[in-house]
Amino acid sequence: MTVLVLGSGGREHAIALAISRDPQVRDLHVAPGNPGTASFATNHPVALTDPDAVVALAQQVGADLVVVGPEAPLVAGVADAVRAAGIDCFGPGAQAARLEGSKAFAKEVMAAAGVPTADAVNCVDLDEVEVALTRFGAPHVVKDDGLAAGKGVVVTSDRKAAVEHARRCLEAGHPVVIEDYLKGSEVSLFAICDGTRALPLQPAQDFKRVGNGGTGPNTGGMGAYTPLPWAPTDLVEQVSREVIAPTLAEMNRRDTPFQGLLYVGLALTAEGPKVVEFNVRFGDPETEPLLSLLTTPLAQVMRAAARGDLSQFGEGLEFRTGFAVGVVLASEGYPGTPETGRPITGAESPDGGPDPDVIHAGTALDPEGRLVSAGGRVLVALGHGETLTGARQAAYTRLSRIELPGGFHRDDIALTAAEEEAFTAMSEPTSPSPSDPAQSE
Template sequence: MRILVIGSGGREHALAWKLNQSPLAEEIFVAPGNGGTQEHNVPVSDKDIDGLVKFVQEKKIDFVVPGPELPLTLGITDAMEAIGIPCFGPSKACAKLEGSKAFSKEVMVAAGIPTAAYGTFQDMEKAFAFIDKHEAPLVIKADGLAAGKGVIIAQSVQEAKDAAKSMLGDKKFGDAGNTIIIEEFLAGEELSLLCFCDGENALALPSAQDHKAIGEGDVGANTGGMGAYSPAPLAQDEELEKLADITVRPLLKEMAQRGTPFKGILYAGLMMTAKGVKVLEYNVRFGDPECQPLLMRMKSDILPVMQACVEGKLKEKNIALELYPQSALGVVFAAKGYPESYPKGMEITGIAAADALNDVKVFHAGTKAENGKTLSNGGRILCVAALGESLQEAKNKAYEAIGKIKMENSYYRRDIGDKGIKRLQNK
């Protein structure tokens, strides 16, 4: 099969790497790709739906795998279905679960899914009035897509008002902040639950935990993710089905009843609170950086699983996931200054030496290949992932590998996995 992966991040490098292992894969293209996928790259933007359709027709592509949320919210799956090409991802109607946090919350309430109490606002005075009636901390979210940065945890009423003003008044996130959601703050520990979905059935991947904050100890600005590991001791494998019953399957039923069955990967961002699990958000694609350690652990050929989801036949084909028993951990190597302003074009060395270590894979994200060199081309530049017999061993290997990589103005958290390791030690 000729396969097109859409996107340019670490997740897309991981998807191309995993798909390339399938005996069904004849040739893989990545649009537009990055420095790690340079042999497969095609110069078509991931938001150019017409250009992607044209490429698929010209190259006789058999299967399409969109990585990021943007092409999904723009309707890439609908466009591919219109020309008879299977596309592993939800329709535009379903992608609204990520494209609009207000819509997502409305669906959660309709489906009886536990989530934080909230209000939705387009008027700043009404938002301020809501804030005055509630105690801090409060969570302020831009309704639309903001590259993982449109969430502010306000520790005081004034901070909450400043955040609301920055979105509604100052347009910090552009049109994504024309509507905002103000939520109660949920205390607890976060967990990522990802499921392959075929419109009716859900097949859970192993548990994973992301690290959103830029700073060690989970402090500072929210990012797209600074590292992840799997499995997460916060939820054992036997608990995943119960969590899916509460947070994923009711959503699939609700979306099917609306005439828009969800097919693809559904990512439930969960908060494990003292009062039970609550859904923070849904994403309609693999998380990044959760994708990298999850795919390192996945022994099964991913392509038949994706095909069964598109065809609505997960149960009919008796699809199950075979996993490597080891733990996997990935550390994001970033440009100093991310998630705000940061330099680009810096040379990166040592990737090959890191990649050569046993059970290590360096996934490129914000990189580009130029004149035989690898240069930085984004904020999150690499995800250095490793397998280990324990979470501690996976962490040790990942940090040994990242220590071989050099770049000016670089930054990475040194505490990825520590929460999980501490939880295991306290058992």
């Protein structure tokens, strides 16, 4: 098949790289892509939220399958337009994408489906915000109801900061969702869905705060690792039964079947797993380590999901053994206004070719063809190992070869779990590993 992947970040680089390993893929295109995807696929310019432009490009390249990476095109109805043109598309339609496009809608669906989640109130003015903050108490969880590129959530014990975040959202024309704080380690669980069935990936954990020890403001994610040696052994089964299956059933009841990637953000509370949020696309940076371990042919799974029938993958998705760790290299100024246009060296493999374990997230080529920074999160360095400690060492060793003036990274991605790796055996889960105190997108 010929596949077109939409997007330009690290998530899309990782998706395209995994698709390129599928033996049924003969031709791979990415739009707009980045210098990393250009090393193994054909990049094309496109306006991602313009359904007509995407359809025209898909027809131009003869795509048999279109894979939508980011959330904005999904909410804009790109998947609907691609399907209407008779092309298979991996990604939910605009109505189903409201699970991410509106926090209030997601809460409504969860309530109807009986999915365990935090109590919440939808607020349209500051008076309602003040009442809700008093009701739930600190830590305060304030969420922008709309899309916010991973930075629309504030979790703080500072009431003034909570009110100020709510004010900014409301002034931008967005309602806000105030909810009870869920205490517990956070876990990301993705599932590929065909409308009625779901194939879960193995759990991962990401690190949202910008600084070591979970300090500083929220980011889109500073690193991630998988699998989680401390997670309950029945976690995937329990979440599939209590969260994913009833959510798919409720979406079907509303005549908006969910086909694509359902991202379940969880807090492992004392009462069991509860949903922090839904996203309708692969998460970043969890996608990078997760897909680097996937051995099931990804394009074939996505096409089956797009066609509404995952039954041929009844045994589930398969992953190679061992661990994967991804560490983000960020630009100076991130998560505020990042410095861009700075030269990047050392991102290639030792032989001078592309390094499959260096994922491009915010890069570009300058007029002289040199690699430069072009965003806040610039690269993700991956490491693999039979132990989590070994995978961390490999990731940080790879990162140490890369130079970006003013660039920075967290030093503690997967550190706590690696220190606990003096295993109480993986068959007997330990207490959950602490993660950043951020209930965020």
